[in-house]
Amino acid sequence: MLRIGLIGDYNPAVIAHQAIPLALQLAQEHTGLALESEWLATESIGDDSVVREFHGLWCVPASPYRSEDGVLLAIKFARENARPFLGTCGGFQHLVLEYARNVLGWCDAEHGEISPNAERAVIAPLACALVDVSDAVRFAAGSRIAGIYQSAESHEGYHCNFGLNPAFSSALVSGPLRATAFDSTGEVRAVELDAHPFYVGTLFQPERAALTGKLPPLVEGFVRACGRFTAASS
Secondary structure, eight states: EEEEESSSSOOSSHHHHHHHHHHHHHHHHHOOOOOEEEEEEEEGGSSGTTTTTTTEEEEEEEOOOOOOHHHHHHHHHHHHTOEEEETTTTHHHHHHHHHHTTTTTTTOOEETTTTOTTEEEEEEEEEEEEEEEEEEEEEETTTTHHHHHSSEEEEEEEEEEEEEEHHHHHTTTBBEEEEEEEEETOOEEEEEEESSSEEEEESSSGGGGGGGGGOOOOHHHHHHHHHHHHHOOO
């Protein structure tokens, strides 16, 4: 049985939180991999022991989280321990923040929603808010996400006001963290980490497809990665 930890503060009014269990159920039915998921309130994550028992971690939308430290601890654990990780919307934003602080050494890196006056706000307000809209995203050739979708592009839903700050994007995605999806203007909409079994963050919310009965390819890919992790560690 795969155990997937959902990093976030559950709110039944959040559309993405309604969609995630449906997406995981569709992935289970399609892959044949039995799974169970557990919501992990961010303030409950005080050390690695809280997340270590899970075969995969999904940092879900609806930030700001009650505990930024708890979220960043979980993301760091997944990155350093080759644990399958998916971050959508707020999860994407905090993946970038954790990478900036702990890999690039930018101790002053901040999230613009929490610290709007920070000099190094690696996450900043979008030039055009993406609240309950959908848009085309183009995938980088040869990327993990392109392979999962088996397509050069997709149409995805959003509910966010913050994204990667263009002032810092070149430095953030010029190393092992790579930009792998873009909108029509070239703005980064997904990243993934090289040399990691599965470490993907998307500003869009692929789980929303499940609300119409469609299996989100990225959720299926994440569940399959959790299955491979389980097989390798057993």
